[in-house]
Amino acid sequence: MSAIVELKGVSKTFYRGKEPVPVLENLDLQVEEGAYEALMGPSGSGKSTLLNLIAGLDKPTSGTAKVAGQDLTNMSDGELAHFRADKIGFIFQAYNLLPVLTAAENVELPLLLTKLSSSDRKTRAKTALRVVGLEDRMGHYPRQLSGGQEQRVAIARAIVNDPTILVCDEPTGDLDRKSADEILALLEKLNKEFKKTILMVTHDPAAAERAGVIRKLDKGQLQ
Amino acid sequence: MTLWSVAAKNTLRNKFRTTMTVLGGAVAVIAFIMLRTVLDAWNVGVEYAAKDRLGTRNKISFVIPLPKHYIDDVRNDIKGIKSASYCDWFGAKWPKDPNEFFANLACSDNIFESYPEMKVDPAVLERWKADKKGAIVGDVLAKKLGMHVGDKVVLTGSIYPGDWEFTVDGIYTAPAQSPVDRSTFFFHWDYKNEGAPAQMKNLIGWIVTRVDDPSQSAAVSASIDKLFDDRDMQTATMSERAMNNSFLGGISSILDALNIVSVIILVIMMLILGNTIAMAVRERTTEYGVLRALGFEPGHIRAFIVGEAITTSLLAGLVGVGLAYPFVQMGMGKWLEENMGQFFPYFRVNPMTALLALVLTVLLGAVASLLPAVRAGKMEVTEALRRIA
Numbered sequence: 179m180s181a182i183v184e185l186k187g188v189s190k191t192f193y194r195g196k197e198p199v200p201v202l203e204n205l206d207l208q209v210e211e212g213a214y215e216a217l218m219g220p221s222g223s224g225k226s227t228l229l230n231l232i233a234g235l236d237k238p239t240s241g242t243a244k245v246a247g248q249d250l251t252n253m254s255d256g257e258l259a260h261f262r263a264d265k266i267g268f269i270f271q272a273y274n275l276l277p278v279l280t281a282a283e284n285v286e287l288p289l290l291l292t293k294l295s296s297s298d299r300k301t302r303a304k305t306a307l308r309v310v311g312l313e314d315r316m317g318h319y320p321r322q323l324s325g326g327q328e329q330r331v332a333i334a335r336a337i338v339n340d341p342t343i344l345v346c347d348e349p350t351g352d353l354d355r356k357s358a359d360e361i362l363a364l365l366e367k368l369n370k371e372f373k374k375t376i377l378m379v380t381h382d383p384a385a386a387e388r389a390g391v392i393r394k395l396d397k398g399q400l401q
Numbered sequence: 402m403t404l405w406s407v408a409a410k411n412t413l414r415n416k417f418r419t420t421m422t423v424l425g426g427a428v429a430v431i432a433f434i435m436l437r438t439v440l441d442a443w444n445v446g447v448e449y450a451a452k453d454r455l456g457t458r459n460k461i462s463f464v465i466p467l468p469k470h471y472i473d474d475v476r477n478d479i480k481g482i483k484s485a486s487y488c489d490w491f492g493a494k495w496p497k498d499p500n501e502f503f504a505n506l507a508c509s510d511n512i513f514e515s516y517p518e519m520k521v522d523p524a525v526l527e528r529w530k531a532d533k534k535g536a537i538v539g540d541v542l543a544k545k546l547g548m549h550v551g552d553k554v555v556l557t558g559s560i561y562p563g564d565w566e567f568t569v570d571g572i573y574t575a576p577a578q579s580p581v582d583r584s585t586f587f588f589h590w591d592y593k594n595e596g597a598p599a600q601m602k603n604l605i606g607w608i609v610t611r612v613d614d615p616s617q618s619a620a621v622s623a624s625i626d627k628l629f630d631d632r633d634m635q636t637a638t639m640s641e642r643a644m645n646n647s648f649l650g651g652i653s654s655i656l657d658a659l660n661i662v663s664v665i666i667l668v669i670m671m672l673i674l675g676n677t678i679a680m681a682v683r684e685r686t687t688e689y690g691v692l693r694a695l696g697f698e699p700g701h702i703r704a705f706i707v708g709e710a711i712t713t714s715l716l717a718g719l720v721g722v723g724l725a726y727p728f729v730q731m732g733m734g735k736w737l738e739e740n741m742g743q744f745f746p747y748f749r750v751n752p753m754t755a756l757l758a759l760v761l762t763v764l765l766g767a768v769a770s771l772l773p774a775v776r777a778g779k780m781e782v783t784e785a786l787r788r789i790a
């Protein structure tokens with residue numbers, strides 16, 4: 179199998195005023211296509227920063243990042259936006275659904291960037307909601323759903339455009355054990371049945387256990 | 402679902418805030434429409450001025466009269482005119498209420514030839530011409546003061562002392578959109594001249610001529626002034642439009658002020674709207690970060706914000722126009738025309754004013770959202786997302 183994520187000598191330095199804050203230093207990473215990997219590490223160690231670089235939300239200060247066959251390092255902001263729309267599915271800790279839209283509309287949202295017809299978009303959104311087991315909640319607004327259900331809608335939104343990679347930043351961080359387990363089972367299913375490559379940041383050892391690979395980030399380096 | 406409908410739904414996110422903003426905007430739109438309508442009403446007299454009518458007055462000032470025989474000179478020596486009539490400002494008061502202001506003019510018998518807009522029954526005109534103390538009164542004034550055909554009325558002179566008795570021979574009316582005041586009291590100059598003190602005899606206030614060919618107005622008006630150039634009293638002749646304009650001259654600074662105020666009102670509305678939008682945008686930073694993560698671009702974010710502002714301001718504009726239009730058209734306008742006809746002969750919302758209010762509101766709404774939109778577009782995605790994580 180080939181590497182779907184390939185980071186070489188990646189450094190990321192933020193600036194707090196004039197003072198440089200080095201977060202990642204000369205980091206290498208290879209993730210095989212179809213892998214399910216967990217990323218752990220102390221708070222502030224740069225897990226989100228690393229995830230953002232892979233997802234094309236941010237660019238490394240130095241080094242190269244190749245993801246899903248594309249070199250992100252020299253892409254323009256517009257190209258990065260297209261890359262995210264095509265290749266990446268995001269799952270956040272706080273779900274981040276739009277409160278004014280129903281579950282179905284939230285899932286349909288990323289498809290507004292495609293050329294699909296309105297009815298194709300609706301069919302796709304419905305299919306994605308079926309995958310996460312919320313077909314019967316299509317017309318519900320986020321406030322009418324439980325945390326676990328909201329996160330499943332968010333997962334449906336992340337997979338609706340059939341991305342290559344799912345990046346999850348502490349997807350179970352706000353959930354109780356039972357809901358967290360349901361989400362983890364869902365991610366496992368997406369990995370096994372739908373062959374999605376999954377990169378998941380987590381603090382929860384039980385969550386990390388379910389991934390195939392656990393990586394630890396500390397002091398700007400992968401252990 | 403479309404990008405536009407997402408923006409529109411965001412508008413209803415905070416219903417209370419949106420309602421207040423829409424109402425605030427609507428009040429501004431109403432104020433704008435009212436002020437504009439006042440300006441339009443003032444300008445009706447200028448706008449609808451007859452192109453073939455000239456006014457001749459004393460070159461020095463309106464208030465200084467001309468010798469009566471000037472009318473003969475005009476009639477005999479000026480070529481290219483249909484008719485020439487004259488009037489004098491009589492300035493008498495209504496004894497029952499001296500504060501009641503209306504124009505009472507002592508005019509030549511052919512005055513209505515100069516103002517074909519004024520509709521007078523030919524029989525009435527004949528009767529009036531034969532009646533030395535006769536008067537023809539505007540319908541609005543007659544209604545207001547309770548004058549009826551056949552009534553004997555007395556006015557108290559101010560410029561020309563004494564009590565003056567008249568008989569109301571008839572009522573004239575005029576279309577709403579004409580420069581003609583429907584509150585004037587016309588009577589015979591000869592009657593005034595007879596009763597005037599010796600030193601005030603044989604004087605007229607101004608001459609009104611109608612030219613055969615409106616394109617020759619300038620030439621005719623120059624020839625009139627040239628005629629009197631080497632007499633001891635020179636004249637100033639101008640088109641009715643210019644004359645009305647010079648009447649308005651005295652209040653033109655007030656009109657300018659109203660004009661400025663009407664624009665200021667809309668600018669205030671824009672600032673209020675801009676503030677509301679900036680607040681909403683700040684609250685939704687994370688959401689815009691999420692949209693960007695999903696692949697939306699800065700242009701989409703800007704469109705969302707501007708789209709939301711346009712929706713809000715369009716609502717404000719529609720509510721404002723929807724309230725102001727029937728209010729002015731059915732209530733206030735009619736009342737003003739009937740009770741303050743000499744100032745507002747025609748007080749109606751010009752459809753262009755309503756359209757202008759709507760267009761300006763939407764435009765200013767869009768402008769108000771530009772700054773927040775541009776700022777939101779420049780936002781770093783990772784920054785926006787970090788606010789929650």
Ligand SMILES: Nc1ncnc2c1ncn2[C@@H]1O[C@H](COP(=O)(O)OP(=O)(O)O)[C@@H](O)[C@H]1O
Nearest residue numbers: 192193201220221222223224225226227228784
């Ligand atoms: N945009 C930024 N500007 C400045 N500092 C940042 C920025 N993003 C992250 N950091 C800093 O980088 C470090 C790593 O942040 P992050 O990747 O969010 O850590 P983690 O997700 O592992 O908790 C932290 O010290 C954080 O303050």
Ligand SMILES: [Mg+2]
Nearest residue numbers: 225226347790
């Ligand atoms: Mg983090």
